[in-house]
Amino acid sequence: MYNIRYGLSYLRHRFLANNRHGIHSPFVYKLIDTVIYDYTAQKVYRDIKETCRKQHSDKSVINTLPLKFYRLLYRFAVYFKPQTILLADTEDYITAFVIKQANPEAQGISSSTSGTRQADMILADALKQNPASYLEKVMPSVHDDTVLIFTNIHRNAATKQSWEQLKLNQQVRVTIDLYFIGMVFFKPGMSREDFRVRY
Template sequence: MFFKIKSYFQFLIKSTNQHGVHSPFVYNLVTKCFYDSKKKDAYPRIKSILKNNTVDINFKNAKLINRLIPYLDYKSVLIPEKSSNNIAEILTINNSISISNSEANNKEYDFIYLNINKLKENTEYLETLFSRVHNDSLLLLQAIHSSKEHQLFWKKLQDHYKVKVTIDTFDLGFIFFRKEQEKEHFTIRV
């Protein structure tokens, strides 16, 4: 617990809002999606899903994830998790997307959501995931600051040659593969 508190204070010192962002792509993502404060019809349903299930995600992050899909116009989602049905419900409210719980095919995905534990335990799995993304894909990782090992692995992911843009929101880590963009890391308060 002490580690997480210390980590959060370090995050606050490093973090910025949209005014510290010089990438047009990230600036628009932050201002039009992350900071979108309009109440959505899906939010009461999301709250109900979270209340009735043991999903390892908070309401604030669930709302953000629900806004990401339509903002980035994603259609194909991979959620290889035990809680995938609940997260899939959160994503698909008011969205028409294809959810897959199995990465058995060679399909490329727009959006992949998972807990960083899944990657940390198996770096071979990371390469499999990276082979299933395209230029505009997003790999969204949960729990990047929950332990020292997770933070170290997050930093390792930022250095990966395929990764171009990362955004740290403390609870979530966003990884983009945009070849047209310079390698950059952002620490954003949400």
């Protein structure tokens, strides 16, 4: 029943979500067109798949996430070129590997020092970190161009509710809901908008 509910929730998301042609924000449209919908095969994807295979027996789903998420995360890291990365889960070796492949010069920031250093990209699992609460916790590390990514935002009622609460934060300018993940942007010049994108 749990998987059925999750599957139905995903179908509902796809029905309500937009593709690139339903997006009026130039920033979000470009992100969708050049990164999210870039299905070009890349050699590094084989390395990512092999790393996932070694960590998990089920190659199609890694920690409740589809394998395509890690390919997308790689493209995000190439696109945004983050120099400082904050991983909420320091034992998430797959995500760390993907980021390093995309940007070998990126430096990791530990949670204990996050209040004194700014992060260009922050990644957290909504199943382990309440999105609304975690946002408040990491705000000292957020700057105008920080990208905050939560995985599993629709995994259960609690994660969905917290994701909706996060969107009410006055510091948040734009959110993008890709179902498996949610992206948060803080650029002051951007119009306040929330997007559901079909992926």
